[in-house]
Amino acid sequence: MSFFTARRTSLSIFLLGAALPGFGQTLSNHYALILKDPPVSARFVGREAVRSTAAESYRQQILRTHDAVRQAVAARAIPVTGTADVVMNAVFVLASPDRVADLQQIPEVLAVIPMRVVHPMLNRALGLQNAPAAWTALGGQGSAGAGMKVGVIDYGIDQTHPALQDSSLSMPSGFPKCTDGHPEDCSYTNTKVIVARSYTRITGAGSNPSNPAADSRPDDYSPRDREGHGTAIASVIAGNAAKGVVTITGMAPKAWLGNYKVFGSPNVNDYPTEAVFIQAVNDAVKDGMDVVNISSAVTATTAATDTGAACGLSSGAPCDPMGLAYENAVKAGVVVVAAAGNSGYDGTSYPSFNTIGTPANAPSVIAVGAVTNAHYFTPTVTVAGGPSNLQNIAGQPGDDPYSPVGAITAPVIDVTTLGDDGYGCSPFPAGSLTGAFALIQRNPVGSSTVCNFATKVDNAFDAGAFGVILYMSDSSAVIPPGNLDNNGIPVVMISQSDGVALKAYIKSNPTAQVTIDPSGAEVADTADSNLLSYYSSMGPSAGDSTVKPDMVAVGTDIYMAAQSYDPAGGQYSTTRYADASGTSFAAPMVAGAAALVKQKHPSWNPAQIRSALINSASQDVTQDDSGDTIDVQWVGSGKLDAGAAVNATVVANPPTVSYGVLAGAPSNVARQITITNMGTGSVTLTAAVVPGPKSFTGNLTSGLTPTLDKTSLTLAAGAAGTLNLTINGALPAAGSYSGAVTVKGTGASLSIPYLYLVGGGAATGYNLVFVGSGGFEGIVGQQPVDPLYPLRPHGIGVKLTDAAGVPVAGSPVSWSVRPRGAVTFQNSATVTDAYGIAATDVTILTTGNITVTCTIAGQAYTFGGYGFNQPTISNGGVVNDANFQTPIAPGSYVAVFGTGLSLYSDPAVYSPLPLSVDGVNVSFDVPSAGLSYPGRIVYVSPGQINVQVPWELQGQSSAQVKVIIDQTVFGNVVTVPLADAAPAFFENTGIAAALDQNYAIVTANNPAKRGQLVQLYMNALGPLNNQPASGDPASGTTLATTKNQPKVTIGGQDAPVQFSGLAPGFPGLYQVNVTVPAGISAGTAQISLSIGGVTTKASTLPVQ
Helix, strand or coil: CCCCCCCCCCCCCCECCCCCCCCCCCCCCEEEEEECCCCHHHHCCCHHHHCCHHHHHHHHHHHHHHHHHHHHHHHCCCCEEEEECCCCCEEEEECCHHHHHHHHCCCCEEEEEECCECEECCHHHHHHCCHHHHHHHCCCHHHCCCCCEEEEEECCCCCCCHHHCCCCCCCCCCCCEECCCCHHHHHHCCCCEEEEEECHHHHHCCCCCCCHHHCCCCCCCCCCCCCCHHHHHHHHHHCCCEECCCEECCCCCCCEEEEEECCCCCCCCCCCEHHHHHHHHHHHHHHCCCEEEECEEEECCCCCCCEHHHHCCCCCCECCHHHHHHHHHHHCCCEEEEECCCCCCCCCCCCCCCCCEECCCCCCCEEEEEECCCEEEEEEEEECCCCHHHCCEECEECCCCCCCCCCEEEEEEEHHHHCCCCCCCCCCCCCCCCCCEEEEECCCCCCCCCCCHHHHHHHHHHCCCCEEEEECCCCCCCCCCCCCCCCCCCEEEECHHHHHHHHHHHHHCCCCEEEEEEEEEEEECHHHCCCECCCCCCCCCCCCCCCCCCEEEECCCEEEECECCCCCCCCECCCCEEEECCHHHHHHHHHHHHHHHHHHCCCCCHHHHHHHHHHCCECCCCEECCCCECCHHHHCCCECCHHHHHCCCEEEECCCEEEEEECCCCCCEEEEEEEEECCCCCEEEEEEEEECCCCCCECCCCCCCCEECCCEEEECCCCEEEEEEEECCCCCCCEEEEEEEEEEECCEEEEEEEEEEECCCCHHHCEEEEECCCEEEEECCCCCCCCCECCECCCEEEEEECCCCCECCCCEEEEEEECCCCEEEECCCCECCCCCEEEEEEEECCCEEEEEEEEECCEEEEEEEEEECCCEEEEEEEEECCCCCCCECCCCEEEEEEECCCCCCEECECCCCCCCECCEEEEEEEHHHCEEEECEEEEECCCEEEEECCHHHCCCCEEEEEEEECCCEECCCEEEEECCCCCEECEECCEECEEECCCCECCCCCCECCCCEEEEEEECCCCEECCCCCCCCECCCCCCEECCCCEEEECCEEECEEEEEECECCCCCEEEEEECCCCCCCEEEEEEEEECCEECCCEEEEEC
């Protein structure tokens, strides 16, 4: 199918296609070689010690060992992807599972551990957390955060956003710091964002040195944020004052930011392994970051510091490499703040305890849960350039969650212009709404045409709609459209009068651009603030059952910066602002506050800063958002109070007290708390134990109230004293028991939470939560990519806990599948292990939807899966999209023919062209030149994909091409010849695609006029001046012109060329403007073009 005769014939626009949600999978063949010597941070504890001469000498020793290991790995023809030396002593490699035993034989290697995939998880919020008081203590908002460096380990940062620029700042000495070996990445820095490192090349690399194209996932390797998650987080931490619907400011607005991009582009590399997260934090420590924020996680299956026999590995090998690395970053002097996770409701019942992710699970990492805000947002509809009554039209949102969460802009089509009665109850013509919003009326009472909202929206979606604007049928109050079908597009209801006005306006202005902004209007809601958000992960910590989360912060309905480059991103917005929720956004509140504490107290170490934050937390979060009374296990110490943290003068170590799970009656089991006076004068403190309330799940029966060995301390400036907190007595009933030790004095108030648990809860209260991924998919017959490691599930797994969150060991497990025989189970657990975990690998045996159910103690958890046939490109199936021939040319459009190439048929519907449509990617690799780049998708279907060849392949003679589905399903690899130019006419029914000088399509009924100008549309004319980036549209001001001048003949005569280059506004579409020779005969003329020594196949042009 040629470009001109493809499913969409319009030349005017490329628009967005719906994305197929993919399951998170283990990334095959990524391993960490854990070396025998400890990392730098294990021998040199503290920021200054890690930077000492002795530490550097030891680091050089580690690097020499790395060199020896690299040589040993290279001798085995295995690629090395990176190393770590400060937070972990490791070399990271790509290897097939059958090479693990060989790698283990390298003398310096302690263990070879497969790397798990990692999942990503402000105005009123700052007031709720007392940021103004913190700013006052630091000289005002204008100096808050000054001199502090905060690293953001995430999707990248959009340094062009107004909230992330600050001309008052200067680049600090020794900066910018950028991706090793890629100085071009420094273009993604400014005086606010001073580090730009991208690790996407590691995630996207192929694992087989002899055939790297087989499983490569090429991507945008720059530090650019194409998702929006990282940009949002950065704005919460340190955003400058910027105005969207409301004015936002980060917690530490004058702090510098470090961009450590670990996630790739949406639907391309969403699931990097923990290897890149370890390398990123290793770099952040060496770059001198004061604070690091990580708002992503791996399921914690053990304690972060467990090693060796605890998880079936060799002695000293870490059970949780990522958790241990971030724990060691704290030892190296960096404050680490992590999102606790969004799994508080992921189990078979609510609440779901024991769901803290790693690295939040690590003892010294500050794990942050989320609470509700004092506002929410409602949608608006705005017509660009329209009258005042069509600005910020109030609306009610549909109940269909969609991505992206930000504003989307598109033209609006009144469905009555499609022959519909206006109510949308019948299917619309295929493609009739592509790239547009549908305007549909609600059925009036008594109408002969009746259908529900879901039918209207489904019909619009099936016709390609970008979104739906519904309007009321009468003057009654606007209602939210409900019971929608999860199509993933925005749906908003507006009033009858506004709908009628909009309908009239677009009739006269059919190209008007309209924005649906889900966050268009702010609504104050103090009554529902300070409630624990239902999704917030809860403690205790995995493995050792300690207090986690450490604290909570506002994470719901946060208005933040968003990226505006890639509409495939979940936090894309045409307004550059969006409202979102999650512990992802609560954590940066605390990270920003940590920077403020460090600014006020530059000599304090991470433990002291951690205490200031945790032990100063406010106690005003007492319920969840369902009205349930909560306790320490849900919220830790309480909610962030930035002002109290910055002004703290007394700190505690540890800041939380845990007794774990009591195995028997405790006999004087004591925990020591060291209280230190960091102030300048003596202080007398009073200590007391305050048992927690009887909550929805905790303190349900009379427990053991811990006792203190003393109730007062008098401490001179800089002095420390101890409190011993002891539990003693008969073992209480099964459950969780918590409370706090309060320490108060003049200018000092600490709340130190404590927790202990008793296992053995009744089976009727058991809860199952998934471990790792909530689903699975793969190619039929393909074996699991890695054999199941002990306690490190690579297939699917669950964790069984009792009602208090205590793991239940030794419980029998059964696995079943529907349809019967759809998978074979391998390495399947038959009983839960010491951590309450059971897991299995599966080999898929059938295509289509599959469900696997794990049943334990009467609880059942069902996993969704999908089986694919391998996407297969036909022999000779990659051809020029205009003439169906080879070779193909960089920057041109090609058609890829085959079977199983996609589950759906959809065009790309926005520009720049996306890297993925419906979860489908196309990769182009030239292994001999070390090149691996993504194609830009135009159209996908089961049998054909249209894609732009990357410009980066210029000068190469061939490329290896494959199709990838959902990031893990790899197609066959075919080799395709390349040429700098392979010119061809796009055609429409055998006629060269052309417009006359009146911009009408040239046809037999509208022939080109002799002596007049025609615009020819072509493919693959070769290199350009002012060449745009792959997928980007050509500029309409700085024209992209061909480096070689073409020669065009029509009817055997030369046709003078007026312009040769890319059509403005289009990516990769060539336009050649010529004058039709006046002396040729009327009729059907032969037309050809030559450029760079290559001549097109002749086409025809009707001439009059």
